[in-house]
Amino acid sequence: MRKIAVLACMIVAFTMQAQVEPTYERENDKVKVTYYYEDGAIKEQGFFKDKKLDGTWITYDQKGNKTAIAHYASGNKVGKWFIWSPNGLKEIDYNNNTIASVQTWKEETKIAVK
Numbered sequence: 001m002r003k004i005a006v007l008a009c010m011i012v013a014f015t016m017q018a019q020v021e022p023t024y025e026r027e028n029d030k031v032k033v034t035y036y037y038e039d040g041a042i043k044e045q046g047f048f049k050d051k052k053l054d055g056t057w058i059t060y061d062q063k064g065n066k067t068a069i070a071h072y073a074s075g076n077k078v079g080k081w082f083i084w085s086p087n088g089l090k091e092i093d094y095n096n097n098t099i100a101s102v103q104t105w106k107e108e109t110k111i112a113v114k
Contacts (some may be wrong), residue, residue, distance in 0.1 A: 004064055004065070016023075020037070022034060022036070024028070025065065026049070028050060030048065030049045030055065032045070037062050041064060042064070043059070043060060045058050046070075046072075049074070054072050054075070056071055065084070067084050068082065068083045069081065071094075075096040076094075077098075078097070080091075087106070
């Protein structure tokens with residue numbers, strides 16, 4: 001009996017936590033999905049086509065700052081990905097679903113602009 005009471009309390013506590021379900025929207029031949037943090041802020045947003053990751057995916061921290069931009073084509077990693085961290089910006093170039101190059105940009109990096 002005690003085990004049933006503990007289990008019931010756990011179920012009630014679990015269901016009382018704020019759970020935000022992802023949203024799905026059809027856009028032409030793709031489905032746009034948005035995942036959320038428990039407070040309702042957007043966590044990640046991107047597209048599926050034929051049940052595979054496709055197009056641009058953007059990940060955010062809880063304050064709404066971008067933490068990553070990724071690109072997919074039919075489930076394969078493609079193009080330039082950008083990942084922000086406290087240590088700087090990492091640029092990863094994918095070719096045929098494999099890493100072709102990686103560049104790390106630090107805050108102190110100087111870029112010449114004409």
